[in-house]
Amino acid sequence: MLFLIFLVAALAAGATGAAFPPGAWYERLQKPTWVPPNAAFPIVWTVLYVLMAIAGARVAGEPDSGAAMAFWALQIALNALWTPLFFGLRRMQWAMVVMGLLWLAVLGCLIAHWRVDWVSGLMFVPYLAWVTTAGALNWSVLRLNPGVQPLDTSRL
């Protein structure tokens, strides 16, 4: 039951990816040579969402799980915020700041979960690796496309 609640929380954040798909704008951007194929993103995220839900459910309610739970909540809020900023508003700088905070939150999750249950801590290792990759991609796209304009929502 706990696992299901954490999983729905993770999928709510993941729904931003379905609601704000990359589309033609992203396709036109200059990207680094090592960019993962588009198809990789939903597959990787699905695995990461299941892993974080398992880790959260294993640790929730255990003694001294306070920091783990606070970081879990922080990472899912930042996770849900990134996609609307990047693909929705095309605010790559704002998205980069959120990605940096997300990286710290996932590192916090890894350490705080590990202290309660090392298996749960391990489950954040692939997430941290992926956020590192996604952060490098956000950074590269920002550098390779200096002229890109954010969406002017006031004109819509």
Add this chain to the structure above:
Amino acid sequence: MLFLIFLVAALAAGATGAAFPPGAWYERLQKPTWVPPNAAFPIVWTVLYVLMAIAGARVAGEPDSGAAMAFWALQIALNALWTPLFFGLRRMQWAMVVMGLLWLAVLGCLIAHWRVDWVSGLMFVPYLAWVTTAGALNWSVLRLNPGVQPLDTSRL
């Protein structure tokens, strides 16, 4: 320290409100007579974010706090999802579904926190009242504006 992490999580969700402001599109919508003034929303949300961060920090790591923490994570993810759907994509039906789930998540928070610490449970009462109001507003706007089109992101 726990309070600060929960507060940043809450503010990350709240950042969607700053990133996706109502704007001219919302002004043009037909609204019910009892619609709260625009200025009320950031004030109310700031109070609610502080209250939920206090409640989360009080309960995190306490015995049997698992359900409270799972619902806390669920409500913040849904909270962050609603604004980009409603004001970003103008998908009022999708937003209404998220609002219904958010209402259930906040009720879950209220009950699960109360069981650990009744003061923390009480802190979700204003949040539940506000989500009820916001849900009624989402529903009314949906009914009063049957012809409203979602944003066609494929043409942007």
